[in-house]
Amino acid sequence: MSAETVEKEIEKKPAEPLFSKRRKKLVTDPLVDENPITIQVLGICSALAVTTQMKPTLVMAISVIFVVVMSNFVISLMRNTIPSRVRIIVQLAVVATLVTVVSEILKAFAYDMYKELSVFIGLIITNCIVMGRLEAFALGNKPYDSMLDGFGSALGYSWIILTVAFFRELWGSGSVFGIPVFDYVSGIFGPDFQLATNGLMVSPVGAFIILGLIIWVQRTKTGYVEH
Amino acid sequence: MQQSNGYIIVFSVILTVVLGLLLSGTSQVLGPMQREAEALDKKKQILGAVISADEIDAMTPEEVNEYYSSRISSIVVDINGEEVTEQDGASVTAESVDIGKNYKRPAEERLYPVFIFHEEGNSDAVESYVFPLYGAGLWDAIWGYMALDTDMNTVGGITLAHAGETPGLGARITEGGVQERFVGKEIYNESGELVAIKMQKGEGKDYSSDPHKVDGLSGATITANGVNAMLENYLGHYQAYIESKKSSKAVATAN
Numbered sequence: 053m054s055a056e057t058v059e060k061e062i063e064k065k066p067a068e069p070l071f072s073k074r075r076k077k078l079v080t081d082p083l084v085d086e087n088p089i090t091i092q093v094l095g096i097c098s099a100l101a102v103t104t105q106m107k108p109t110l111v112m113a114i115s116v117i118f119v120v121v122m123s124n125f126v127i128s129l130m131r132n133t134i135p136s137r138v139r140i141i142v143q144l145a146v147v148a149t150l151v152t153v154v155s156e157i158l159k160a161f162a163y164d165m166y167k168e169l170s171v172f173i174g175l176i177i178t179n180c181i182v183m184g185r186l187e188a189f190a191l192g193n194k195p196y197d198s199m200l201d202g203f204g205s206a207l208g209y210s211w212i213i214l215t216v217a218f219f220r221e222l223w224g225s226g227s228v229f230g231i232p233v234f235d236y237v238s239g240i241f242g243p244d245f246q247l248a249t250n251g252l253m254v255s256p257v258g259a260f261i262i263l264g265l266i267i268w269v270q271r272t273k274t275g276y277v278e279h
Numbered sequence: 280m281q282q283s284n285g286y287i288i289v290f291s292v293i294l295t296v297v298l299g300l301l302l303s304g305t306s307q308v309l310g311p312m313q314r315e316a317e318a319l320d321k322k323k324q325i326l327g328a329v330i331s332a333d334e335i336d337a338m339t340p341e342e343v344n345e346y347y348s349s350r351i352s353s354i355v356v357d358i359n360g361e362e363v364t365e366q367d368g369a370s371v372t373a374e375s376v377d378i379g380k381n382y383k384r385p386a387e388e389r390l391y392p393v394f395i396f397h398e399e400g401n402s403d404a405v406e407s408y409v410f411p412l413y414g415a416g417l418w419d420a421i422w423g424y425m426a427l428d429t430d431m432n433t434v435g436g437i438t439l440a441h442a443g444e445t446p447g448l449g450a451r452i453t454e455g456g457v458q459e460r461f462v463g464k465e466i467y468n469e470s471g472e473l474v475a476i477k478m479q480k481g482e483g484k485d486y487s488s489d490p491h492k493v494d495g496l497s498g499a500t501i502t503a504n505g506v507n508a509m510l511e512n513y514l515g516h517y518q519a520y521i522e523s524k525k526s527s528k529a530v531a532t533a534n
Contacts (some may be wrong), residue, residue, distance in 0.1 A: 078357075101446060104446075104447075108280060133290065134290070135282040135283070135286060135287040135290055136282070137287060138287055138290075140290065140331045141291075142290075142291075145294060145295070145298055146298070149301060149302060152302055152305075153302070153305050156305050156306060156309050156313070157305075157309065159309070159313045159316065160309040160313045160316060161312065161316075163313075163316035163317070163319070163320055164320075169318070170442075170443070233416035254447060255447045256446070256447065267421060
């Protein structure tokens with residue numbers, strides 16, 4: 053990255069600060085106003101599938117952040133050499149390689165996670181957020197900016213799936229990160245009291261409902277309407 | 280910018296080679312660790328049939344390995360229940376037998392590992408026999424390990440796993456609550472015929488009075504049928520071994 057900033061200093065007279073206002077906006081915009089899930093409604097498949105518990109969701113979020121940031125970086129580095137006629141295939145090859153690396157690393161160091169997330173790690177390849185950012189941003193911008201943009205989008209994706217997972221695990225299994233919160237709370241009220249869990253939350257339908265509620269709350273607050 | 284075909288081809292070739300090298304490098308570096316993780320997972324699944332999942336979760340990988348080596352001994356048998364020690368000139372151990380690969384061969388030619396759970400350090404004081412299972416679910420392979428008590432009839436426990444069943448439906452076979460339904464069921468009927476255990480259609484009924492039926496999986500009948508077929512097939516394949524153990528025990532008690 054240091055080489056990158058040096059290059060920039062030569063090109064532009066006043067060097068843009070590492071975290072200028074424009075660059076901060078690259079990261080913060082996708083968190084709420086341009087959120088890939090709630091506004092652009094991308095990446096829904098994995099948002100529904102992996103969010104029954106916090107732990108796998110966190111691993112998924114980290115994997116997506118890694119893949120989006122790295123693929124944005126690589127594609128942006130190559131953006132002037134990629135032949136435009138085969139650019140989609142080139143993007144796909146890069147993304148698929150990164151996803152395979154993530155999957156191999158999980159298999160070696162976190163086998164239980166690898167088993168639990170199984171096919172969904174592989175399906176990061178088809179996550180529209182990844183290809184969407186490559187097409188829309190990385191092909192036309194410098195590597196550092198592209199990395200920030202990818203980081204922002206992936207973070208926007210991550211906080212939504214983590215929020216969904218929090219409520220699904222809490223209401224569906226009565227726990228958070230595997231800690232049985234419901235049992236502790238029930239214990240306070242005496243032995244006969246038991247907070248009930250809802251099986252609906254464990255099934256993908258629960259994710260639809262939570263996601264719908266999040267989108268509703270967000271759009272009410274920001275006043276966003278579909279055009 | 281419109282590039283020439285030559286440029287595109289050269290670019291693609293270079294990209295392919297670079298990415299290919301990267302991937303094979305990763306796989307080379309991580310390979311040993313992955314095989315270790317797989318072996319550990321297999322041990323956990325085998326132990327899962329005889330001790331509770333909570334106990335296994337509480338163990339570190341080293342403890343699992345140690346527990347496994349002090350409590351499990353294993354042999355490999357063929358379809359006639361005869362012990363097999365080598366195949367095609369290479370010696371075989373139960374841990375190295377790939378059940379999935381064997382599944383592709385005709386039943387008569389497969390190797391059948393048996394994992395024997397015994398008292399610590401004393402391999403003669405057998406507590407239960409663990410048999411691997413393998414079959415097809417709705418989308419992909421399903422497999423598992425079933426423990427039979429020393430009467431060779433009562434199920435001591437079962438672990439089930441799958442490659443790609445639907446989450447929330449067929450994938451529920453991995454849940455403790457579903458696997459517990461098999462505990463205490465019997466594989467032989469009163470007249471001594473092998474009838475295995477059948478998951479029933481529908482869910483929420485009480486089958487505690489019937490030793491050959493367990494409650495089914497709502498919305499996952501095909502996966503449940505896969506489990507039934509897998510149990511029936513593999514108990515059938517192990518029948519010779521199971522019956523040899525049964526009769527030797529009957530002789531022992533008669534003496």
